[in-house]
Amino acid sequence: MSLPRVALIGAGGHGISHQRVLHALSLSGCVSVAALCDRQPVVSDLLPGVPFFTDHEVMLAEVRPDVVIICTPPHTHLPIALSCLEAGADLLLEKPPVMSLAEHRRLSAAVAESGRLCQVGFQALGSAALRSLVDAEPNGPIGVFGAWWRPDTYYSRAPWAGRRSVGGRPVFDGALVNPFAHALMQALVLAGPGFRPAQAEVARYRTRNIETDDTTFLRVTGVDGRRITAAVTLASAVFLAGEIRVGGAALEYPTDRLRLPGEDTFREVPGRAGLLGNLLDHRADPAVPLLVPLDRTEAFTTVAAAIVGSAPPVEIASRWLAPHPDGGGCVLPGIDEVVREVAETGELPSAVPWAGPSSLVSFVQ
Ligand SMILES: NC(=O)c1ccc[n+]([C@@H]2O[C@H](COP(=O)([O-])OP(=O)(O)OC[C@H]3O[C@@H](n4cnc5c(N)ncnc54)[C@H](O)[C@@H]3O)[C@@H](O)[C@H]2O)c1
Structure with a gap:
């Protein structure tokens, strides 16, 4: 079976911690890191050689990732998340997921229509x-x-x-x-x-x-x-x-x-389940509960x-x-x-x- 291809949008800032997780999961043979994307140039020592994009739409069209981590500033989450769902990707969307209840319901409807998954980055719920x-x-x-x-x-x-x-x-x-x-x-x-x-x-x-x-x-x-x-x-x-x-x-x-x-x-x-690992486990076996589905937030x-x-x-x-x-x-x-x-x-x-x-x-x- 081919490995899930994961992209990270917002590779700088807190995105570095997602790079670390991707690095560890790729070393253990659980994911293939398909792309990094950031508006600013990001030099990744952890993930050298991974294709880098400055525009997430271009990245989605060229790479077609299975899973996208969105770690951009909060007010940019909704449009990026909608584009990723439209491109057929499952999401790990950083918290706070969106900026209003209306946006929350819009994204929730898009998740349901697309049949994709949306895990929200409240890692404390893995405690x-x-x-x-x-x-x-x-x-x-x-x-x-x-x-x-x-x-x-x-x-x-x-x-x-x-x-x-x-x-x-x-x-x-x-x-x-x-x-x-x-x-x-x-x-x-x-x-x-x-x-x-x-x-x-x-x-x-x-x-x-x-x-x-x-x-x-x-x-x-x-x-x-x-x-x-x-x-x-x-x-x-x-x-x-x-x-x-x-x-x-x-x-x-x-x-x-x-x-x-x-x-x-x-x-x-002790013990905190990682949200990307949990998302991947749930994709592989839906009997594994998703820890932080959008609706839970x-x-x-x-x-x-x-x-x-x-x-x-x-x-x-x-x-x-x-x-x-x-x-x-x-x-x-x-x-x-x-x-x-x-x-x-x-x-x-x-x-x-x-x-x-x-x-x-x-x-x-
Ligand atoms: N789960 C946690 O514990 C935790 C901790 C810190 C931050 N966060 C969340 O992570 C997200 C990012 O926070 P941050 O502090 O890293 O913010 P930040 O402003 O440093 O931005 C992160 C990166 O996103 C890039 N970026 C901005 N707009 C972009 C776009 N449209 N396309 C691609 N890249 C873009 C920026 O250049 C930057 O490198 C926020 O939602 C924040 O709340 C979560």
Whole structure:
């Protein structure tokens, strides 16, 4: 049997990590790397000699790949994904898959019409620790927190970073919809496959000169009454890797350390299934479940669109900020305690001096 021929569109930036996976899978004889594509020249030490294209349409026409990995900026995903489906390719589409619920439904319809597959790049759903937590069926409200630091240069790394829109297209950026997107997606999975958002309160803040937020608070309630409260920041001098807490259990989501109800300490639950490997396994044997089919991410798109579509972030005045000890920008002292408390209590912050109003969003059912 011939090997699946895989192409990568968006070979620079985060695409390097996909190059590594392709390199490993080609060494083990699982794939043939058919093409790399990027608007910018990309010299690949990992995949020398692989045909390189600067235009994905030309690449699709000339190479006719079986599978395409799309790792371009978020606002470019939909048109590229539609072209790939039309060219008969299955997709590994980076997260966030698309920029609105309307786009999500359009892509979902195109996937169904084409009969192709679309796996979305939420690799945290391949976590064995998450599976153990889901299997334990913990009840009650879900709390998510995390406190990280990103210097100001993080927002100059790409033309879409920190932006609300580029070229008239909305962009999903912001602490919870981008760097912490995996935590939000995992929380939505924990809320159950039937979780449909009914209402959300969103409070967004920025500590620097960006269009989007670097500190996000969200309380979303499902039609079944289940509540997820998330509180995350990229402006903390104190690092909290981040946890999802529910019903006496806690998952430290970046590290796969888990504490189930009744347990005193965290233990590591190793194992993460790779999304490209899983897509290839599913293509070969449909009995192998696809880990992150596009439909599984519709609640994420719904909630993320509500976050980026809510009132612009409140700027936190410089008097509440302090320089990061390493330089490179400012931090919000005490924000690590605030995000933990919000996730624990389910109450959005109001007693801090920099608190602003929250936006209320009702979802059409
Ligand atoms: N799954 C994860 O953990 C994870 C981590 C980081 C980024 N991402 C996602 O990966 C995607 C890319 O992020 P990034 O930070 O690498 O962005 P980026 O802006 O650095 O772009 C990636 C590459 O795409 C190229 N590109 C842009 N438009 C293109 C086009 N039309 N055709 C071909 N190439 C094009 C750019 O030249 C660049 O080399 C985003 O969707 C992002 O959210 C996912």
